[in-house]
Amino acid sequence: MDSKKAVHIYHRNLTILLGLILLVFILVPTMVKSPYILNIFVLMFYMSTLSMAWNLLGGMTGQNSLGHAAYMGLGAYACCLLVVKTGANPWLAAIFGMVVVGLVAGIVFYPCFILRGPYFTLVSIAFGESIRQLIINSEFFGRASGVGLPFGNDSWLNFRFGSKVPYYYVGLIMVVGIYLIMKKIDRSKMGFALKTIREDEDAAAAIGINPTKYKIIAVVISAMVAGLVGFFYASYIRYIDPDLMLQVKSTESVLPAVVGGAAFVEGPLIGGLIMIPLSEYLRANFSAMLPGINMLMYAVVLLVVIRFRPTGILGWYMHSNVKKMIDEKILKKPSSEVLEEVETLEYQREEA
């Protein structure tokens, strides 16, 4: 009973800590009034979400896609075109966009899942480039000049605001919601199946996991989340063009996950929290003198992390003394034996 109580206290402390962090984010717009700072936060929210979408496929399933900007762009285009051509409600268009992107990704990648390792990466690049070329060459998609969303009065129904604060909150809800979904997947049977596929696809197939089925599910969910980010981006910027799908943008969307730690659900959040403000700071202050300095810094951080901390910042933190101190002093984390004991007890109770 004692061990149970210790675990209970640990979980309670953990919830309080996470709640406090969330509270800080909720209170930011009441204290920060500068649109520039709020813009960085919004950027951080949607880039982290996009990175989480990639992480489901890349970090968890081991299928390194380099075409996620194309999914995002496709989602943005689907939403925008529906709104512009039929005057539909943007929220409806968001669902439409997600469905379209999910369908396209599922259908296109179905035959491609026979490809493994680098071949899958190559196809994802070629696929992303193909979509971009298709849009540049199509009158329907507005060719290279892109599509703009109509301007009008501020309203929640049309998801259109002059101020950045509503976008901030919607972005925050999006990040937290997608994080909870990803965490749920990570803990579920599907999450374990995906991780097994990442480690060894043949072994996964041998123990009764259908790799193709799970990979399709992962790619569809991942693409749908990317499509959602596309909707958010389009509503926020209110203008989209094919440059959204450039190869570099795909790479950019992966970096927070790799820097933060691709093996962890929290990796993209940590990576985004560190990289996006840094990148925006450099872009705002130095890009007039030295264009490209923010991406250069991005690349340097990426190389340093991969060379010296191959598991990312979070992978390093997991084994660091900082975590040990926080666990012991603040969270009062019981020893791993106690945790395991309680987990087994609960598992047995569920079985019974």
Added chain:
Amino acid sequence: MSMFLQACVNGLLMGGFYALMGMGQNIIFGVMKIVNFCHGEMLMVGMYLTLILYTYFGVDPYLAVPLVALVMFCFGAVIQHTLITPSLGTKSFTNLLFLTVGLGLLLSNGALVIFGSEYRSIRTGYSQTYIQLGPVNMALPRLISFGVLIVVAITLFAFLKYSTLGKQIRAVSQNPVGAEVVGIDVKKIYLLTYGLGVALAGIAGALLTQFYTVFPTAGASFGLRALIVVVVGGLGSIPGAFLAGIFLGLLETMSALFISPSYSDLIVFMTFIIILVLRQTIIARRR
């Protein structure tokens, strides 16, 4: 008809570059089983090196080729030694992938920081000389470049086939553990391979400068096409890479001629996806 012939020749001349890029990528992929995602950026570095040699030292772009190759070889060897070899040990494909992706970002944005985003070009006295051959019109630099890269391709093929080092490279690509057992220094071969691959990209860059503009992202499309060449031409096959490069060049000009120039990229990528999926499906069925 003359347009068709002209397109054929243009495709052939451009295909040579894809072939050279593909060969470099091919030996790297063949030996280390990693995709070098910064291959196009290496071409761009080669271009800027040639540009510097031409503007500051007055070296003719073609005379600069051996020098650029040497510098790029050393550059590649240093990268291999400091970054790639240590990461090869982790056996994480994701890390190796993003290592080369990060290098590509570093190089292209480094060039952007140093040289700015202007488009530059080298125009020598013979840049605008054209040779009329029947109905076909060819720029002299393109012809010389094609000649040089044919020579480089044959030399590379002979080097891999007959020299001791070449045989060692092939041995490592077939079985690294076996190669180590028989006394081949695998790390040295990795160094040599990456240096060689990067040098080939540098040579392609140096040869391109007279009829192509130099800018920080000039290599991107070549890098992508090098990957296509490797996959279509088959792993570890130098003649295969050469033929695939020529095929890609022809495919581009032909689709530009018969369909539309703006669709040629799309057709190249779609062909690539179809060939890749079909081939892997056939391989999987045979197992």
